[in-house]
Amino acid sequence: MGNEYRIALAGNPNTGKSTLFNALTGLRQHTGNWAGKTVSLAKGSLSFKDKTFHLIDLPGTYSLFSNSTDEEVARNYIVFEKPDVTLVVLDATSLERNFNLALQVLEMTKNVVICINLIDVAEQQGIHINERLLTNRLGVPVIKISARNKKGFPMLLDTIDRIVSGAIECQPARLTYPEEIEEKINKIEPKVRELVGNQISSRWVSLRLLDGDESLLNEISKRLIPEGVC
Amino acid sequence: MSIQELYTEAQALSSSKLRDDIVEHLYDRSHTLCREGISYTKSNRDTRTEKLDAIFTSPIFGFPIMIVMLGVLFYITIAGANIPSSMLAELFGVIEGYITSFFTFLHAPDWLHGVLVLGLYRGTSWVISVMLPPMAIFFPTFALLENYGYLPRVAFNMDRLFKRVGAHGKQSLTMAMGFGCNAAAVISTRIIESPRERMLAILTNNFVPCNGRWGTLILLASLFMAANFSGGIKSLVTTGVIVGIVLFGIIVTFFVSWALSKTALKGVPTHYTLELPPYRKPKIFDTVIRSSLTKSWSVLVRAVKVAAPAAILTWVCANIYIGDTSILMYAVEFLDPFGKLLGLDGYIMMAFILGLPANEIVLPILLMGYLSTGSLTEVDSLVDLKQIFLDHGWTWLTALNMMLFSLLHYPCGTTLLNIYKETKSKKWTFLAFLIPTIIAIIVPLIITQTVRMFGLI
Numbered sequence: 101m102g103n104e105y106r107i108a109l110a111g112n113p114n115t116g117k118s119t120l121f122n123a124l125t126g127l128r129q130h131t132g133n134w135a136g137k138t139v140s141l142a143k144g145s146l147s148f149k150d151k152t153f154h155l156i157d158l159p160g161t162y163s164l165f166s167n168s169t170d171e172e173v174a175r176n177y178i179v180f181e182k183p184d185v186t187l188v189v190l191d192a193t194s195l196e197r198n199f200n201l202a203l204q205v206l207e208m209t210k211n212v213v214i215c216i217n218l219i220d221v222a223e224q225q226g227i228h229i230n231e232r233l234l235t236n237r238l239g240v241p242v243i244k245i246s247a248r249n250k251k252g253f254p255m256l257l258d259t260i261d262r263i264v265s266g267a268i269e270c271q272p273a274r275l276t277y278p279e280e281i282e283e284k285i286n287k288i289e290p291k292v293r294e295l296v297g298n299q300i301s302s303r304w305v306s307l308r309l310l311d312g313d314e315s316l317l318n319e320i321s322k323r324l325i326p327e328g329v330c
Numbered sequence: 331m332s333i334q335e336l337y338t339e340a341q342a343l344s345s346s347k348l349r350d351d352i353v354e355h356l357y358d359r360s361h362t363l364c365r366e367g368i369s370y371t372k373s374n375r376d377t378r379t380e381k382l383d384a385i386f387t388s389p390i391f392g393f394p395i396m397i398v399m400l401g402v403l404f405y406i407t408i409a410g411a412n413i414p415s416s417m418l419a420e421l422f423g424v425i426e427g428y429i430t431s432f433f434t435f436l437h438a439p440d441w442l443h444g445v446l447v448l449g450l451y452r453g454t455s456w457v458i459s460v461m462l463p464p465m466a467i468f469f470p471t472f473a474l475l476e477n478y479g480y481l482p483r484v485a486f487n488m489d490r491l492f493k494r495v496g497a498h499g500k501q502s503l504t505m506a507m508g509f510g511c512n513a514a515a516v517i518s519t520r521i522i523e524s525p526r527e528r529m530l531a532i533l534t535n536n537f538v539p540c541n542g543r544w545g546t547l548i549l550l551a552s553l554f555m556a557a558n559f560s561g562g563i564k565s566l567v568t569t570g571v572i573v574g575i576v577l578f579g580i581i582v583t584f585f586v587s588w589a590l591s592k593t594a595l596k597g598v599p600t601h602y603t604l605e606l607p608p609y610r611k612p613k614i615f616d617t618v619i620r621s622s623l624t625k626s627w628s629v630l631v632r633a634v635k636v637a638a639p640a641a642i643l644t645w646v647c648a649n650i651y652i653g654d655t656s657i658l659m660y661a662v663e664f665l666d667p668f669g670k671l672l673g674l675d676g677y678i679m680m681a682f683i684l685g686l687p688a689n690e691i692v693l694p695i696l697l698m699g700y701l702s703t704g705s706l707t708e709v710d711s712l713v714d715l716k717q718i719f720l721d722h723g724w725t726w727l728t729a730l731n732m733m734l735f736s737l738l739h740y741p742c743g744t745t746l747l748n749i750y751k752e753t754k755s756k757k758w759t760f761l762a763f764l765i766p767t768i769i770a771i772i773v774p775l776i777i778t779q780t781v782r783m784f785g786l787i
Contacts, residue, residue, distance in 0.1 A: 114607040169520040199360035226372035309340035
């Protein structure tokens with residue numbers, strides 16, 4: 101079954117993630133527009149060309165720093181379950197706040213598509229978004245859509261299709277931190293790589309260790325490191 | 331090197347402001363991206379949202395508007411459900427006639443007809459005719475309010491009260507989900523970060539009536555609470571009673587949260603930011619179809635699925651005799667004194683006990699219990715339904731007590747299971763069972779004894 105792929109949907113609350121999910125999968129999941137409505141993972145599928153995409157709707161979160169269970173659920177899915185593509189859904193009318201999460205996702209995984217939703221609302225409010233420039237800056241495809249009116253879907257699906265078939269290579273721009281932090285990362289990263297290998301981004305794990313994310317640590321020892329080592 | 335040692339080493343390197351630096355850097359980067367990638371041609375801010383919020387979340391008008399909205403919602407539900415309810419009841423009555431003739435044609439034994447038609451079919455069909463129309467109206471209307479963006483404002487208003495009782499503002503969101511299903515709402519408490527506040531939300535969610543209980547509440551309210559009124563006033567009084575019951579549940583939620591946060595779950599409420607989304611024009615057609623079809627349907631399926639085995643069990647128990655008393659009557663007589671003390675009876679107590687798997691089946695089981703001992707008149711309307719209750723000595727007090735017991739009693743099996751999964755603690759799961767049960771016993775007890783003392787009944 102080489103043509104089945106898992107696509108995870110991440111995003112802040114109220115960005116229309118669940119609407120996009122429903123529109124794509126044709127599922128009739130009830131959605132509500134408030135913080136943290138999706139609490140468990142909803143799953144659905146769609147066919148595109150000769151492929152099947154399994155969509156996973158992650159809980160809406162503002163960050164992935166494991167402050168609460170739903171942030172952990174979303175983060176663990178992206179890092180440990182390794183979806184083939186992660187769609188980050190952003191609200192076009194409040195991009196500045198939304199980019200935070202997108203940047204965090206880009207640190208964790210490679211195959212990312214940035215979906216700028218509610219684009220019709222944004223254009224009404226006179227907000228113009230240069231998605232080509234953003235694509236260049238971020239190193240991953242940036243696509244404008246309107247989930248409510250099903251605009252931009254062909255482009256979105258085509259991009260996902262081209263990522264999983266290898267026609268597009270995502271090269272997320274690496275976020276460079278102030279020197280002080282970078283030095284610490286450099287000290288820790290080689291040792292992290294010894295432990296986790298290429299299974300997950302050692303740079304990202306180093307950053308989280310420095311941040312003191314203990315729950316991530318437990319997750320890593322539970323999932324990645326064979327018994328007896330720790 | 332083990333990962334634990336690595337962590338220790340990282341911590342030695344780390345500084346307390348490292349997280350702040352990371353976040354600040356992320357913000358800087360977002361800002362740069364937006365400055366470069368976004369241009370604005372007009373500067374019309376969304377003033378409509380601000381104006382509406384000034385009304386909906388106003389300290390003066392916020393609460394009255396909420397209560398009125400709730401009232402309107404119930405009024406539409408109750409007033410609109412009457413006619414389709416009787417039509418459905420009539421239809422099921424006609425079908426029952428055909429099924430009975432079919433059984434006669436087959437020369438089926440009486441007990442089989444009893445179990446399948448008089449027990450299972452009649453009980454469930456009544457419940458469907460009573461529950462389906464209100465649900466088909468209530469869910470879409472509620473979903474429209476939600477789609478429009480009003481419900482987060484409710485959470486915003488309620489936040490102040492929750493803070494005051496030591497709980498978290500997000501608890502009102504999980505409560506709102508509880509109106510749909512307590513089991514799902516228990517999972518939704520994951521949005522609350524602090525374990526203490528999350529536990530409060532889990533333990534009190536049960537005090538908002540879920541799908542499975544709306545049917546019971548609406549039915550009993552419309553049959554018994556407004557008996558002396560007619561027409562529009564009747565629906566209005568019924569609405570008032572239901573709004574009252576819901577508000578009472580909310581008051582109990584506050585009280586229990588307050589009591590727990592002063593005792594077993596001590597602590598200061600944490601702060602959070604609740605984002606109020608813009609008001610969006612709901613996609614009316616989609617919403618109505620989605621919520622009325624899927625939600626009502628799934629509730630019904632669940633009711634019938636769980637009710638069928640319980641119905642057969644009830645009927646069998648009612649027809650197996652030890653000596654000259656049926657097993658059912660033994661149980662009923664055993665529970666009766668306790669039930670009477672609460673202004674209920676043994677049948678009602680039994681229905682609630684058998685109803686543990688799902689609240690949807692409490693009413694069908696109660697009916698089947700009554701039917702199996704009562705006179706089996708031909709029943710095909712909701713008036714006859716009331717007659718069955720009256721034959722078993724019901725008054726408005728019985729109805730009120732049953733509504734309160736239904737509102738306050740222990741959570742259903744699925745909810746308890748979810749509570750155990752979420753808390754991973756037998757102790758808290760047991761408390762989630764115990765606290766509501768005690769309250770559900772105390773409240774009707776006080777009411778019944780008071781009413782009897784003053785000789786009101």
